[in-house]
Amino acid sequence: MAKDDLPEPKRRNRTMSVADVLAGALDPVLKKRGFASRDIIAHWPVMAPKPYDEVAIPDKLSWPRGERSAEGATLVLRCVPGHALAIAHEGEKIAAAINRYFGFVLVGSVRLSAEPFTPGSGKQEQAPYQPSPGVQAKVGAQLAGVENEELREALRTLGHALSSRSEHKGGQG
Known part of the structure; x- marks a missing residue:
């Protein structure tokens, strides 16, 4: 059997659209x-x-x-x-x-239907997360050595987001 005759293996790590996943x-x-x-x-x-x-x-x-x-x-x-x-x-x-x-x-x-429809009822904005002063100080101390302003702000945002995930799971920030 030639190499070209083999069936293509089924990929498991492919990207899928949200529509395909939700289908x-x-x-x-x-x-x-x-x-x-x-x-x-x-x-x-x-x-x-x-x-x-x-x-x-x-x-x-x-x-x-x-x-x-x-x-x-x-x-x-x-x-x-x-x-x-x-x-x-x-x-x-x-x-x-x-x-x-x-x-x-x-x-x-x-x-x-007896059930009413409210347009836009699915669109609910969440209030932006405000990290505690302790988390802000901890993240700020870890970023003190970063000289690039844009990189420092991006890392600060990431640090606050990660601390919010650990706080919501019951961990400590």
Whole structure:
């Protein structure tokens, strides 16, 4: 057997995108919610008509009992409470936009979820970490011999970050 005929070994130390890593964890959860893939959630801002791309988000896709019918599934949307009435009236327009995006009848009707949707609720900023005076003094003493100002600041930031990790784990800084 020639060297070129050998199959390429499976790499275990390759870089992977965050989407690939999360796919294994998200897919089973999405399947329980009726989604065959992440497409409708991932591309919602592109496929949904304005302003529903910003005030609503897909929650569940319910297929009729038995076989998947030609009428499509019922898409359950979470929405901002003030837009519920408009979405209830524009359900056919939203379903048509989704079906146009996919090129086949996926959604037959749109319903509203009892759970509200709050845009930007996932974006929470943490307060910047302020190391204790003891940690600041310890890191400062260790960096006293570093002459380059930029390097000293980078090392100071690193030292404070590492001390915050050890403090959060119950260690001493």
